[in-house]
Amino acid sequence: MNKLLPYVLLIVLCSCKQKEHKSEDVVDSESKSKEIEVIDSVSQPVLEKTFKSFEGLADTTFVRLADFSDDFAYDMRYATENNFLKAKVYDCAECYTRVKTAKALIKANDTFMEKGVKIKFFDCYRPNSVQYKMWAIVPNPQYVADPVKGSIHNKGGAVDITLVDLEGNELDMGTDFDFFGKRAYHDNLDLPEEILVNRKLLKETMEAYGFWSIRTEWWHYNLSAASNDRVANFKWECPD
Template identity: 65%
Template sequence: MLFRHLLPSLFFVCLVSRSPLLYGQSASDRLVTDATITDTTFVDLSDYSDAFIYDMKYATEDNFLKSKVYDCAACLLRLKTVKALVNANENFIKKGYRIKIFDCYRPLDIQKKMWTIVPNPKYVANPAKGSIHNRGGAVDITLVTLDGQEVEMGTSFDFFGQEAAHGYPFLDKKIMDNRKLLKKIMKKNGFVPFDSEWWHYSLSNASKDAVANTKWKCN
C-alpha cells in the first residue's frame, strides 16, 4: 500500500497491508504474526477483518458537507485501534450485530478541506489543532443486524441536533437501549464516547498520538 509523507512537521507513519483475517479470527491472533508492527502503525482495517460493513460517507456527497472530500473509500487506523475495534465487533457479533463504519482515520489535508467548506468548530474540528480522526484513533459507527439492517439510533449520522447526544432523554426505549449497547461494548474495549454524537468513539489515550497526513492509494 502506498504512503506519502506530505508535511515534514508531521509524525511519519507507514501503511502496512496484510492478508485478511479469517471471519471470527481475533485481532490478537493476527498480532502473533504481526509482532514486528508497532501499535501506532497505520493499517487498513479490511486487512484484519472481513466482518465489518462500510458506508464511508465522506467518499460520497451523502454527508452534511454535501461534498465528496475523499478520492476513494478506505478505513485506515492505527494498529492498536484496529485491534480494539475488531475485538469490539466480535462482541457485537455474539449478540447478533455488526459494526457499520462511516469514517475512520482522516488525513490532515482532508480536515483542512472540510474546514474550508464549513469553518465552524461546532461541526468540524479546526485543523490547526487536529482531531482524533486525524490521529488514527477515532471511528464513526453504528450497528447493523447480521443481515445488514441498520439498528435504529434516533438520528442519522452527522445529525447535529440535541437528539444525537448520548444524554438526550426523549427517545423511545428501544433506541436508548441500542445506544446503550453500542456504548457499553465500545467502552469495554477501550473506546471513549463523544457526548454530543452517539456515533463517534475514540480509543482511550489516542489524543497523545501525532496528527498525520498519510494518504492511501486509490485504484
C-alpha cells in the same frame, strides 16, 4: 420351415443381444448421472481469506482494517456526496486506523457479533487536509475539531460507527450520521426506548474496549490510547 428355423433363431438371438446392450447403456448412463450428482453435491473446500497478522507491527502503524478482518460493514460517507460537506473528499472508500485502534475494534466487534450485531463504519482515519475542509463549513468545535490542533480522526484513533444486524440492517439510532442537533446527543433521553437501548449497547461495548464518546455525536468514538499520537495527512492508495 425346418430350413428357416436356424435363421429365426439367429434373429431372436441378435435381438436379445441388442436389448441387453441397450439395457447396459441405460444403466451406464444412470450410473454416470448419479456419479456426477454425487460429485456436484460434495462440499468443495472453502478457501479462507488469509488475513494479515499484527505481529511485528508497531501500535502506531497505520493499517487497512479490511486486511485484518472481514466481519465489518462499511458506508464510507466521505467517499460519496452523501455527507454534510455535500462533496466527495476521499478518492476511494477505505478504512485506515492505527494498529492499536484496529485491535480494539476487532475485539469490540467480536463481542457485538455474539449479540447478533456488528460494526458499520462511516469514517475512520481522516487526512488533516480534509479536516480543514470540514472546519470551513462547520467551524464549531462541538461538531468539528479545529484542524490546527487536529482531530483524533487525523491521528487514526477515532471512528464514526453504527450497528447493523448480521444481514446488514442498521439498528435505529434516532438520527442519521452527521446530524448536528440535540437529537444526536448522548444525554438526550427524550427518545423512544428502542433507540436508547441501541445507543447504550453501542456506547457501553465500545467503552469496555478503551473507547470514549463525545456528548454531541452518538456515532463518534475515540480510542483513549491514541490521544497523544501525532496528526497525520497521508492519503491511501486506491485500487486500479
